[in-house]
Amino acid sequence: MSTAMLALIFFVAFFIMLFLGTxxxxxxxxxxxxxxxxxxxxxxxxIKSVLSVFGSFTMLAIFxxxxxxxxxxxxxxxxxxxxxxxxxxxKMKGGLH
Amino acid sequence: xxxxxxxxxxxxxxxGMTVIEKTIMLVMGVAxxxxxxxxxxxxxxxxxxxxxxxxxxxxxxxxxxxxxxSYLFAVNENSNVDIFPGRxxxxxxxxxxxxxxxxxxxxxxxxxxxxxxxxxINIPMYAAQKTVYYGYSYIFIYGAAVLGFIMISLRIILCIxxxxxxxxxxxxxxxxxxxxxNGGAEA
Numbered sequence: 001m002s003t004a005m006l007a008l009i010f011f012v013a014f015f016i017m018l019f020l021g022t023x024x025x026x027x028x029x030x031x032x033x034x035x036x037x038x039x040x041x042x043x044x045x046x047i048k049s050v051l052s053v054f055g056s057f058t059m060l061a062i063f064x065x066x067x068x069x070x071x072x073x074x075x076x077x078x079x080x081x082x083x084x085x086x087x088x089x090x091k092m093k094g095g096l097h
Numbered sequence: 098x099x100x101x102x103x104x105x106x107x108x109x110x111x112x113g114m115t116v117i118e119k120t121i122m123l124v125m126g127v128a129x130x131x132x133x134x135x136x137x138x139x140x141x142x143x144x145x146x147x148x149x150x151x152x153x154x155x156x157x158x159x160x161x162x163x164x165x166x167s168y169l170f171a172v173n174e175n176s177n178v179d180i181f182p183g184r185x186x187x188x189x190x191x192x193x194x195x196x197x198x199x200x201x202x203x204x205x206x207x208x209x210x211x212x213x214x215x216x217x218i219n220i221p222m223y224a225a226q227k228t229v230y231y232g233y234s235y236i237f238i239y240g241a242a243v244l245g246f247i248m249i250s251l252r253i254i255l256c257i258x259x260x261x262x263x264x265x266x267x268x269x270x271x272x273x274x275x276x277x278x279n280g281g282a283e284a
Contacts, residue, residue, distance in 0.1 A: 021182035022204045023175035025166070029208030044215040046208075051242055054159045057151050063158065064133065 010035040118168040129157040152228045163245025170252035202253050216243040
């Protein structure tokens with residue numbers, strides 16, 4: 001099967017699942033699995049590709065930055081920071097309000 | 098009567114799984130936080146090297162992610178596009194709602210089933226591999242993914258059963274929730 005056809009299968013499957021209401025993660029994974037099945041690739045690559053993403057040390061930064069954001073939000077540190085910056089840059093154009 | 102007992106069993110399974118997931122998430126999250134903090138402080142303040150950082154962080158991260166993915170089904174907090182599900186949820190046709198939400202959960206299996214199936218098949222291959230620094234079996238990393246996908250499958254099955262016993266809509270349908278709260282207030 002041609003690459004364009006496989007791409008078409010992927011996007012059609014992805015958008016059908018996405019608009020149906022399937023969680024985004026599982027829509028991407030499901031569309032990927034369907035495309036792999038259509039292309040004749042070994043299905044054992046599904047779990048390997050999942051692990052290769054989670055096993056990446058660089059990807060950890062995304063998780064830790066998100067965690068930091070949640071900690072800032074829940075503890076009220078974010079609003080404190082904004083309040084602290086208001087006197088200096090609050091009135092400037094593009095400043096914090 | 099029978100429906101109530103089914104609900105009780107489902108609740109017990111749900112509670113048991115939640116305890117396992119939360120415990121693992123807490124332990125791995127704290128361990129990851131301590132590890133990363135120690136390595137950053139060690140590197141920049143005490144001139145220490147942390148060669149074990151990558152593999153330990155990878156292990157903690159994988160456990161945390163997969164248990165978290167399973168837990169997301171319990172609290173129904175998976176990110177999705179809510180255009181059609183929101184409209185269907187507002188519909189009064191209960192059978193249609195049940196079928197629609199069952200289909201949504203069944204589509205998750207397109208991805209989850211191959212992962213469980215090939216995850217279990219590949220276990221011996223990963224068990225034979227060792228990590229670079231500590232030399233522990235790769236099964237401690239890979240096992241998280243397999244266990245995570247098995248727990249996700251169980252969660253999906255629980256959600257489908259919950260849909261057909263009616264508990265799902267009591268929890269997540271705003272109209273039914275409001276009616277329940279009003280009924281409770283009146284009572």
